[in-house]
Amino acid sequence: MDLKQRLVAEALEAGFVACRICRPDAVPEVPARLGAFLEAGYHGQMEWMEARSNWRGDPSVLWPQARSVIMLAESYAPEHDPLEILQHPDQAAVSVYAKGRDYHDVVKKRLKRIARWLIAQEPCEVKVFVDTAPVPEKALAQAAGLGWQGKHTNVVSRDWGNWAFLGSVFTTLELEPDAREVDRCGSCTACQEICPTKAFPEPYKLDGRRCISYLTIEHRGPVDEELRSALGNRIYGCDDCLAACPWNKFAVAASDMRYHGTAGGSLAELVVLDDTAFRARFSGSPIKRIGRDRFVRNVLYAIGNSGDGALCGLAQGLCEDADAAVADAARWAVARLLGDS
Structure with a gap:
């Protein structure tokens, strides 16, 4: 060869x-x-x-x-099925890539x-x-x-x-290049239609400001109120557009077991994490890079979307959090659960 x-x-x-x-x-x-x-x-x-x-x-x-x-x-x-977790609003949905x-x-x-x-x-x-x-x-x-x-x-x-x-x-080596791949999406629009926040202004274009992966990972401070309900229980990333692609019928589960982690859990156990507990829990995980404040902010949005009144007390306990975005998210969650929003 x-x-x-x-x-x-x-x-x-x-x-x-x-x-x-x-x-x-x-x-x-x-x-x-x-x-x-x-x-x-x-x-x-x-x-x-x-x-x-x-x-x-x-x-x-x-x-x-x-x-x-x-x-x-x-x-x-x-x-x-990465979308199955969305049927359990009291549980945290974490993007597949960040589970391990x-x-x-x-x-x-x-x-x-x-x-x-x-x-x-x-x-x-x-x-x-x-x-x-x-x-x-x-x-x-x-x-x-x-x-x-x-x-x-x-x-x-x-x-x-x-x-x-x-x-x-x-x-610096000169290696023979391979042929460029051609677009095979055809008339399929499954990834466009499933997006909860309508982040695709048109096919092949993504408005990052509306993308749940961006909002839960990159965005600093409070998320626009008009988008919060669309986050559902997604607290880190989003797999909807990926999961909808019909070409996944050829996908084979990752062979490296390090990718098949269990990051996530109940919203009740995650929302109470302080900085030390957050760092310990997500050591070695990509989730660690967003920090406790942004993470708990996301969990509070999920709590507000859960419809579970039993979580209201946990949100109320964070309404005066030192981080302004966390406190804002907590107040929003409480209002949602009490039916004021």
Whole structure:
């Protein structure tokens, strides 16, 4: 086998479900697409997207010496229906990707293994990225043939649906690029129709300011009252548009058991977490990065949406919380449960 064939074999052995290659300059459409996204304000409070837009728009600017980008996908497909939890309003709904170990740690180790292997085969320089730098991973994934960016803006594959983490290895080696994948969404609009907050102004465009993943993870301070009821019991992320994709019929449950965690629990046990308890409970989890205040704020919105009067006392106990957003969410939850809102 030639180097590329051996590379793909090594990637599969390392645990990735797919490995494809493209050039750093294979995504000329990104600058205009990103510019329109930022101009519309769809990035909300994610100022870092605008601050590094020159890098995010052109991978060749990020590392001019790179000649090839190795794009890899790792499945985190769930073993269960991720939307079933929405039928239990007293329980916390956590996005599938955040139920277990932080994927940044797991995927980066696999990427470093591939990078070390590549250097051992051919002297070269490498850089690895997994959602930790301004890399247009989704566009590169389509350019490399891993899949295509669906109408929900996430990458979809005929082989593994849309449950996958993306990682990349930039290298100075010249490797033969793969064919670009074509859009196969067709007339399907399932991901658009299921969105609780109507975050898609049109297919292939996402208004982050209305996206539940953005609102529960990235957004600081109180969430607009008009959107709070649509959050339901989702306290960290949202899987609705991903779960609705019919291409998931080809998905196979993640083989790495570290992704099949049990993050979540009852709203009653989560809302009382102080900072120390929060950090201990979510050590090693991506949930830890939003901090206790934002997390409890989300739980209080879920309590307000639960319709469970037994939770009212817990919300009342946080109406004077030191964090203004938590206190505001607590008062809103109490008003909802008492029928005043």
